[in-house]
Amino acid sequence: MGQGSRPDRVADLVRAELSELLARRVNDPGVGFVTLTRVQMTPDLQHARVYFTTLGDNDQRKQSRQALERATPFLRRQIGQRLTLKRTPALTFHFDESIEHQERVEQLLEELKISPGTHTGENDEEDQEHNE
Numbered sequence: 001m002g003q004g005s006r007p008d009r010v011a012d013l014v015r016a017e018l019s020e021l022l023a024r025r026v027n028d029p030g031v032g033f034v035t036l037t038r039v040q041m042t043p044d045l046q047h048a049r050v051y052f053t054t055l056g057d058n059d060q061r062k063q064s065r066q067a068l069e070r071a072t073p074f075l076r077r078q079i080g081q082r083l084t085l086k087r088t089p090a091l092t093f094h095f096d097e098s099i100e101h102q103e104r105v106e107q108l109l110e111e112l113k114i115s116p117g118t119h120t121g122e123n124d125e126e127d128q129e130h131n132e
Contacts, residue, residue: 007041014048014089015039017082021075030067032060037096041089048089051096061095068093 019036033055040049054064072091080088 007043007045010045010083010085010089011039011041011048013083014041014079015050017079018050018075018091021078022071025078026067026071026074028067028071030063031071032056032064032067034064034068037099045085046087046089048091050091050093051098052093053096053099065093065095 015036015038018039022031022034022036035053037051037053039051041047050068052064052068054061056064072093076088076091079091
């Protein structure tokens, strides 16, 4: 087995458990529409960086982060009970900026696309002369 496989497997388990806990057990309305995108574990499994996205603007993002921070002690305790780890990892929540970057790249690519009706035909005569 590779050296990084255990942290990756534990990260996947932590993400799955946190997703379930947020959906079913956390009753804080500030959490709102939070989606956990990924979890990064340190090699010693002591810290878990949990990346999330949420619908809404910066205020909604801030409220969601505050709600997640309020729920962190409960979430950590539940992770400790549900997973058989020597030590329960410390959880820190971070907004996942990669989704916004991806959307921006897609938007730019759409703007760069040339639609079929935009060809002006100015060079058609010159092209025909060169081909003859």
